[in-house]
Amino acid sequence: MTSFSLGCRAIHVWLVALDQSWDRGIAALSADEAVRAEKYRFDAPRESFTRCRVALRHLLGQYLSVSPSDVRFEYAVSRKPGLTGNSSLHFNLSHSGDFALIAVARVAPVGVDIERVRALTAQEMLENRIFSAAELDQLRRLPETQRRDGFFAGWTRKEALLKAHGDGLRTPLTSVEVCLDPRRDPKILRSKSASIHPREWTLWTLAAPAGYHASLAVRSSEPQVDVTQVGDDSTYRHCFPDGR
Ligand SMILES: CC(C)(COP(=O)(O)OP(=O)(O)OC[C@H]1O[C@@H](n2cnc3c(N)ncnc32)[C@H](O)[C@@H]1OP(=O)(O)O)[C@@H](O)C(=O)NCCC(=O)NCCS
Known part of the structure; x- marks a missing residue:
């Protein structure tokens, strides 16, 4: 399994195209994510949520060196997701239209x-x-x-x-x-x-x-925080073990 390394002052921001099928990664979702996906009445927001979670699990799995299904989320009262038992890796995601952005950092909490x-x-x-x-x-x-x-x-x-x-x-x-x-x-x-x-x-x-x-x-x-934007499809693809 490849791993991504993230320096203590680095922030990685991943651009994820949501207009492709991500079906092969769906097995990695947790039971509560599958329930949440089911609750969407319309296809577009359901697919957007599902594809974001698949991408998020695959990406965080690479930073944590665990498989996507072993990434565990917990939620603040405000519903901000974080990683169970790992307060040193911060992330946040946002989606709109055909794209999502996922930011990952060690330096401090991030928002995107x-x-x-x-x-x-x-x-x-x-x-x-x-x-x-x-x-x-x-x-x-x-x-x-x-x-x-x-x-x-x-x-x-x-x-x-x-x-x-x-x-x-x-x-x-x-x-x-x-x-x-x-x-x-x-x-x-x-x-x-x-x-x-x-x-x-x-x-x-x-x-x-x-x-x-x-x-x-x-x-x-x-001021020395170093933001790297990763938007190139080929770079993104290599975080998926099956070549997705
Ligand atoms: C977070 C929030 C700003 C999202 O705004 P948005 O522009 O509609 O959506 P975005 O696509 O940018 O972000 C959504 C993602 O942000 C993350 N998120 C959810 N709540 C969050 C919060 N409080 N802070 C930071 N990130 C949050 C989630 O990963 C969410 O994606 P998901 O639903 O697929 O898991 C908005 O939903 C919000 O303010 N929610 C808070 C609800 C709240 O405060 N409830 C009161 C409880 S006391």
Whole structure:
């Protein structure tokens, strides 16, 4: 079995294409994952969930040197998944449309978010529960051609941060303010949350497939963290023992 090594300051981010069949890996899912998959009424979200879990188990199995079916998950109250008995390997996943991103790190908790860009009405853009009044003002000030990208850049930056934080909906998206300008570094500008201190976190804009925005957050102010994006199909494929 091949193993992936992950330095203590490294973060690996895997891009997974979900528009392929992953049926051969399904046997690795746990009973509770199979039950969860069954509960989806529609094929698309069921397949997306299943394929993500197959990919997640295969990838984490390579980091832990165990078989995919031996990867054990536990869930926080917020439903953030973690690894049972292993607090030193952090991961997070996100899926949207035809893609998922899986981030893996030792350095600190990570959060990742990918969103497929879609057309937005003026109301969706400027009356929503994602952005604070100050952030909506930032959006309004962006050139019109940048506004939709600003919306999705800002949304993924905030979601990645809250997913790394792991508290779920108990921390409202409006409690943190980030830079929404898609052309600028993704900085946290302000936090109203007692447990999110901007200086303790780092955000990245990830290279995403055309038509998507993606961001990564880590609970570390360490500038030397090294983010490697693994999106090439042939690189990804070698984590599957059967050549998938
Ligand atoms: C986590 C959350 C932000 C997901 O947002 P999304 O954009 O719809 O979905 P994404 O594809 O980006 O991420 C989903 C994945 O994030 C992970 N996840 C779930 N809850 C999470 C959390 N609280 N923090 C971080 N990651 C979480 C899971 O792996 C999930 O994938 P899965 O459902 O296939 O297992 C949203 O579902 C949420 O806030 N949930 C929290 C629910 C909660 O707080 N409940 C209150 C209980 S007290």
